[in-house]
Amino acid sequence: MVPQIRWSHSHSGGYVFHNPGHYDVQPAYKSDGWNTDPWTLVEDAQGRLLGRGSTDDKAPVISWLFVIEAHQKLGLDFPVNLKMCFEGMEESGSEGLDDIIHQEAKAYFKDVDCVCISDNYWLGTNKPCLTYGLRGVSYFHLKVTGPGKDLHSGVFGGTVHEPMTDLIHLMGKLVTPDGKILVPGIMDDVAPVTEAENSLYQGLDFTLNDIYGATESKTTIFDTEREVLMARWRFPSLSLHGVEGAFYNPGDKTVIPAKVIGKFSIRSVPNQEPEKITQLVKDHINAEFAKLNSKNTIDIACSHGGKCWVADVNHWNFVAAANAVQRVFNAKPDYTREGGSIPVTLTFQDALQKNVLLLPMGRSDDGAHSTNEKIDKFNFIEGIKLLSTYLHEVSAQS
Amino acid sequence: MVPQIRWSHSHSGGYVFHNPGHYDVQPAYKSDGWNTDPWTLVEDAQGRLLGRGSTDDKAPVISWLFVIEAHQKLGLDFPVNLKMCFEGMEESGSEGLDDIIHQEAKAYFKDVDCVCISDNYWLGTNKPCLTYGLRGVSYFHLKVTGPGKDLHSGVFGGTVHEPMTDLIHLMGKLVTPDGKILVPGIMDDVAPVTEAENSLYQGLDFTLNDIYGATESKTTIFDTEREVLMARWRFPSLSLHGVEGAFYNPGDKTVIPAKVIGKFSIRSVPNQEPEKITQLVKDHINAEFAKLNSKNTIDIACSHGGKCWVADVNHWNFVAAANAVQRVFNAKPDYTREGGSIPVTLTFQDALQKNVLLLPMGRSDDGAHSTNEKIDKFNFIEGIKLLSTYLHEVSAQS
Numbered sequence: 001m002v003p004q005i006r007w008s009h010s011h012s013g014g015y016v017f018h019n020p021g022h023y024d025v026q027p028a029y030k031s032d033g034w035n036t037d038p039w040t041l042v043e044d045a046q047g048r049l050l051g052r053g054s055t056d057d058k059a060p061v062i063s064w065l066f067v068i069e070a071h072q073k074l075g076l077d078f079p080v081n082l083k084m085c086f087e088g089m090e091e092s093g094s095e096g097l098d099d100i101i102h103q104e105a106k107a108y109f110k111d112v113d114c115v116c117i118s119d120n121y122w123l124g125t126n127k128p129c130l131t132y133g134l135r136g137v138s139y140f141h142l143k144v145t146g147p148g149k150d151l152h153s154g155v156f157g158g159t160v161h162e163p164m165t166d167l168i169h170l171m172g173k174l175v176t177p178d179g180k181i182l183v184p185g186i187m188d189d190v191a192p193v194t195e196a197e198n199s200l201y202q203g204l205d206f207t208l209n210d211i212y213g214a215t216e217s218k219t220t221i222f223d224t225e226r227e228v229l230m231a232r233w234r235f236p237s238l239s240l241h242g243v244e245g246a247f248y249n250p251g252d253k254t255v256i257p258a259k260v261i262g263k264f265s266i267r268s269v270p271n272q273e274p275e276k277i278t279q280l281v282k283d284h285i286n287a288e289f290a291k292l293n294s295k296n297t298i299d300i301a302c303s304h305g306g307k308c309w310v311a312d313v314n315h316w317n318f319v320a321a322a323n324a325v326q327r328v329f330n331a332k333p334d335y336t337r338e339g340g341s342i343p344v345t346l347t348f349q350d351a352l353q354k355n356v357l358l359l360p361m362g363r364s365d366d367g368a369h370s371t372n373e374k375i376d377k378f379n380f381i382e383g384i385k386l387l388s389t390y391l392h393e394v395s396a397q398s
Numbered sequence: 399m400v401p402q403i404r405w406s407h408s409h410s411g412g413y414v415f416h417n418p419g420h421y422d423v424q425p426a427y428k429s430d431g432w433n434t435d436p437w438t439l440v441e442d443a444q445g446r447l448l449g450r451g452s453t454d455d456k457a458p459v460i461s462w463l464f465v466i467e468a469h470q471k472l473g474l475d476f477p478v479n480l481k482m483c484f485e486g487m488e489e490s491g492s493e494g495l496d497d498i499i500h501q502e503a504k505a506y507f508k509d510v511d512c513v514c515i516s517d518n519y520w521l522g523t524n525k526p527c528l529t530y531g532l533r534g535v536s537y538f539h540l541k542v543t544g545p546g547k548d549l550h551s552g553v554f555g556g557t558v559h560e561p562m563t564d565l566i567h568l569m570g571k572l573v574t575p576d577g578k579i580l581v582p583g584i585m586d587d588v589a590p591v592t593e594a595e596n597s598l599y600q601g602l603d604f605t606l607n608d609i610y611g612a613t614e615s616k617t618t619i620f621d622t623e624r625e626v627l628m629a630r631w632r633f634p635s636l637s638l639h640g641v642e643g644a645f646y647n648p649g650d651k652t653v654i655p656a657k658v659i660g661k662f663s664i665r666s667v668p669n670q671e672p673e674k675i676t677q678l679v680k681d682h683i684n685a686e687f688a689k690l691n692s693k694n695t696i697d698i699a700c701s702h703g704g705k706c707w708v709a710d711v712n713h714w715n716f717v718a719a720a721n722a723v724q725r726v727f728n729a730k731p732d733y734t735r736e737g738g739s740i741p742v743t744l745t746f747q748d749a750l751q752k753n754v755l756l757l758p759m760g761r762s763d764d765g766a767h768s769t770n771e772k773i774d775k776f777n778f779i780e781g782i783k784l785l786s787t788y789l790h791e792v793s794a795q796s
Contacts, residue, residue, distance in 0.1 A: 217546050
């Protein structure tokens with residue numbers, strides 16, 4: 001499941017465990033719109049290394065090996081004991097990874113003092129960052145069942161409680177057009193923003209033009225960078241993804257669907273817990289459905305509940321990384337979160353109970369999962385220096 | 399386009415024009431679940447004639463020819479002049495039919511005094527009916543556009559106005575779970591139910607079990623036969639059919655769709671007009687969208703607007719048919735409407751400005767468009783007698 005390379009060096013400092021990311025990549029076809037063969041690494045005139053997996057996640061993976069090789073060739077003592085875990089199914093659901101992490105927590109991973117994962121990206125294109133938080137995600141399937149089969153709206157329109165009508169009404173009770181979640185109690189567990197946290201939002205490498213560019217529109221709810229980033233990182237959100245079982249093709253079809261399943265998810269933040277989110281959503285949906293006086297039947301289920309994650313940025317693991325950024329880039333790093341989830345982060349946190357750091361190498365515009373994926377040669381080479389310096393700084397902290 | 403057989407006989411009475419229906423049929427494969435080869439007519443032990451097109455619409459088509467042949471063989475004077483129009487694209491959108499009907503209104507169809515179409519079904523399984531009304535249908539596409547491309551809910555959830563959220567809120571303002579249409583003014587043009595009309599709902603061959611059976615559920619809004627049938631036939635209804643552009647597959651996908659199109663339609667009744675329905679819907683949607691304060695963009699369009707149709711059941715054409723039912727079945731017919739549309743009915747009405755009668759031959763459980771389509775031999779033979787007697791009664795009326 002998880003091929004492992006173990007390289008350790010006797011040293012007075014602690015172990016650093018890192019999941020150096022994954023050697024598997026997303027599919028790619030030149031016909032998707034690539035300018036070059038996605039499976040041949042090409043350097044262009046701007047010093048960008050183009051190819052599938054260049055930034056996600058081959059550059060970080062191989063960089064850890066370059067760090068080791070550099071110490072070997074230079075005859076330098078390696079600054080810490082290092083344990084590594086390569087994964088080959090990150091793009092396919094990481095089957096089995098959680099199990100083996102928990103299973104090895106008191107064996108292979110026993111003496112680990114901190115964790116470092118390099119599999120995300122800078123906030124922008126100019127400045128390195130340390131990532132200390134991820135939102136969780138709870139995905140829901142809301143099923144409304146009525147007639148035993150699809151009906152013709154000419155024959156039955158007006159005579160039966162239509163599942164689609166009930167579903168639309170229930171989905172309309174979940175979130176407002178300006179993003180306010182309507183599930184009672186859902187905000188109760190959201191940690192208040194502290195002053196210290198607020199200060200992390202100063203001077204970030206992010207402007208409104210970045211989100212306008214990324215969304216190819218000016219349909220943001222908020223008009224300041226801080227509000228946009230807080231909405232993305234540290235407040236929950238609810239998105240309505242679609243409806244299974246209803247008519248979805250172009251054109252007209254006069255169907256009354258017999259069974260429809262609304263799909264929505266809630267991105268969660270500290271201190272929200274998936275179990276409580278599910279209960280609040282179920283209570284709310286059931287209460288709203290009762291108001292509809294419908295003869296249809298509903299079923300609401302959470303298909304996936306992943307916890308959020310936040311790390312202490314004052315931990316020596318983050319201090320070491322910040323020092324390394326200062327030495328390599330001569331700059332203070334941005335402290336960022338991600339709006340999405342990287343489940344393995346939380347698994348390491350839970351299984352090892354140690355500080356986890358996300359230390360990205362590539363830029364926000366690298367195009368992971370997209371066509372013409374690249375990593376800038378600058379990011380690659382400075383990134384190798386960063387990882388190496390980080391290990392020396394960890395040693396200095398311990 | 400429209401193959402025509404002309405058979406006329408000099409006679410003192412008027413012409414009867416009828417569209418005897420169509421000789422084309424729905425596709426059918428034995429693997430769809432047929433018990434017998436769909437393309438071989440089979441009579442089973444219960445006296446049912448099984449085969450694709452048996453009831454829709456080959457039996458009625460051929461019956462008109464049998465009526466003519468019977469008069470020839472018996473040496474009887476044909477009671478009326480008769481013009482016929484066979485169609486071969488009824489199951490494929492009747493391309494060109496409307497054009498030729500309007501084009502021939504003052505030529506081939508010039509002296510026609512009334513129209514009779516046999517291409518629908520008895521209300522139940524026990525009693526013949528005369529059908530005097532159809533609902534119209536106006537189909538709408540409500541498009542909400544936001545970002546330039548689909549977004550990841552982890553990265554953008556909470557930061558942008560999501561088109562799906564806006565759409566769900568707008569669709570929730572169209573109809574209540576108990577079928578009440580929320581478009582202001584939409585009911586203003588609905589003709590009040592008259593006492594005479596009310597009396598037509600007495601003693602119909604219809605029970606609640608019929609709709610429970612047809613919908614395979616007990617999710618009807620109303621608990622009396624009259625209310626169910628009035629909701630189907632003579633009041634408008636609004637059905638939400640689905641969403642194009644959103645996630646519709648099984649499983650989970652954390653997408654924020656960039657552009658979603660809600661599909662819904664309104665079944666209309668006298669005296670509602672499609673143009674006014676469209677205007678009311680547009681005004682309502684635009685007003686509701688303004689309340690959302692969203693930065694997204696909407697577009698609401700009517701993709702199809704078909705008028706409703708109702709005929710005068712006291713016209714001599716209906717009286718002739720009722721007399722024929724009495725003579726052949728020794729019973730009064732049910733007077734029925736259909737909830738759906740049969741657009742050619744309205745085309746004849748508009749083009750010829752003559753009374754149109756729908757005189758069905760098969761039963762409600764014949765399974766047109768379905769597997770094991772059948773017509774009962776009883777309905778077929780008595781139906782031939784009915785059509786013949788109807789022509790004689792028309793002659794007697796004129």
